[in-house]
Amino acid sequence: xxxxxxxxxxxxxxxxxxxxxxxxxxRLNALTFEVYDELRRAFDALSTSPEVRVVxxxxxxxxxxxxxxxxxxxxxxxxxxxxxxxxxxxxxCDLVRAIRTCRKPVLAALNGTxxxxxxxxxxxxxxxxxxxxxxxxxxxxxxxxxGADMGAAWMxxxxxxxxxxxxxxxTGAFISADEAHRIGLYNRVVPDGELLAxxxxxxxxxxxxxxxxxxxxxxxxxxxxAMDLFGALESxxxxxxxxxMHPDFRESFDAFVQKRPxxxx
Numbered sequence: 001x002x003x004x005x006x007x008x009x010x011x012x013x014x015x016x017x018x019x020x021x022x023x024x025x026x027r028l029n030a031l032t033f034e035v036y037d038e039l040r041r042a043f044d045a046l047s048t049s050p051e052v053r054v055v056x057x058x059x060x061x062x063x064x065x066x067x068x069x070x071x072x073x074x075x076x077x078x079x080x081x082x083x084x085x086x087x088x089x090x091x092x093c094d095l096v097r098a099i100r101t102c103r104k105p106v107l108a109a110l111n112g113t114x115x116x117x118x119x120x121x122x123x124x125x126x127x128x129x130x131x132x133x134x135x136x137x138x139x140x141x142x143x144x145x146x147g148a149d150m151g152a153a154w155m156x157x158x159x160x161x162x163x164x165x166x167x168x169x170x171t172g173a174f175i176s177a178d179e180a181h182r183i184g185l186y187n188r189v190v191p192d193g194e195l196l197a198x199x200x201x202x203x204x205x206x207x208x209x210x211x212x213x214x215x216x217x218x219x220x221x222x223x224x225x226a227m228d229l230f231g232a233l234e235s236x237x238x239x240x241x242x243x244x245m246h247p248d249f250r251e252s253f254d255a256f257v258q259k260r261p262x263x264x265x
Contacts, residue, residue, distance in 0.1 A: 004042055006035045008060070016053040017203045018046055018104075025061025028113050030069035033076075036091055039121075043098035043106070053207040055102065056199050057125065058109035059118075067116020067139060074143075089149075092117060096151045099124040100222055103215045105206050109199035110134040111192065115174075120150040123159065123185075126218060129202065130177040130186040131195040137174040147172065158225065160185050210248040210264040 003009065008021040020042060022029035046052050059065050068074055077085060099106055099121070108125040114136040122128055122136065130136075138156070140149045147153065147169030156165040160183045168175070180186040190198045206214065216239060224232045243249060248264045255262035 004038050006032065006038045009042070011051060013051070015200075015204045016051060016207045017200065018049070018052040018055050020055065020057045022057070022059040022065055024069075025059075025063075027069060028063035028066035029059040029061065029118070030066045030072070031117055032069050032072045033088075033091075036095055040091070040095040040098040043095070043102045046104060047098075047102040052104055053211050054203040055104050055106045056109055056203050057106065057121070058196065058199065059111060061112075063112030063118075064108070064110045064114045064134065065116075065118025065121060066113050067118050092150050096120065096124045096155075103218075104211075105214055105218060107199055107203050107206070109195055110136070110177075110186070111195055115139050117150060120152050120155075123152060123155050124150075127202065128180075128186045129188045129190065129195065129199050130180060131192040132177050132189060133192050134177045134180070134186070134189075135174045136177075136180050136185070137172055138169050139172045141170060142172040156185075208264070210246075210252075210262075212246060212265065213243060213248060216243065 004020075006023075008023045009018065010021070011018045020039070022031075022035070024030060024032075024035075043055070046055050073088075077088065080088070105127070106125045108122040108128045109131075110122055110128060111131040112133050112135075114122055114130075114134055116137070116139040119136050119138050138147055138149075138152055140147050140152075152169060153165070156169065159165075160168070164183050167173075175183075177186060177189045181189045188198065188202075220236065220239065224235065227235065248262075251264060252262050
């Protein structure tokens with residue numbers, strides 16, 4: 001089992017759901033250099049783990065993640081030259097790359113403060129379930145940095161549209177969980193006390209599904225963003241024909257005929 005040092009990880013062997021819990025509650029789970037680095041390595045490892053079918057990421061205490069730690073990261077950045085700063089920003093971007101290329105669906109269970117880099121991590125996930133307390137903000141312009149950070153300017157318009165993404169990234173303003181749900185940023189909003197149960201329910205449903213088909217669907221969502229319509233149509237035709245030869249397709253048919261739940265690989 002993967003054993004990180006800078007956050008918690010637990011695997012439910014029965015459901016095959018692995019849960020990452022950011023665990024600096026006294027700092028609203030602010031990120032350090034170590035957390036950034038270990039998170040990206042964790043998603044790379046979980047991507048190929050045969051015992052994990054779905055990954056959930058959440059935060060302990062009163063918030064999901066408040067972004068980079070002002071004391072442990074922001075202050076230290078003033079001591080770096082451009083090359084050192086670029087090494088850091090590339091590492092943060094590599095975390096988003098690891099989430100987006102993870103072969104397993106990644107679900108964010110969001111509570112309390114979801115801000116800065118924490119907001120981008122949530123955005124990089126495939127699905128987002130927010131507690132009623134889960135206010136979110138892309139705070140970068142508030143500190144004199146570009147709102148286009150860690151891929152936010154690529155991902156967010158594809159989720160909420162260009163106009164709303166422009167507003168969120170330029171103003172850095174918080175929006176409520178209900179507003180995030182209304183614009184399509186959160187897939188679902190639940191009462192605070194029901195967040196982890198709701199996330200476990202959705203993760204369990206995904207884990208019971210055909211893992212290879214879900215993996216290919218995620219890959220298509222990534223790749224087709226850079227394709228024109230005709231390229232996407234041909235790509236999907238070839239992918240679907242290949243999946244029709246996969247055992248899970250036959251299993252779904254046999255289960256239907258036999259009037260039983262499918263048992264996917």
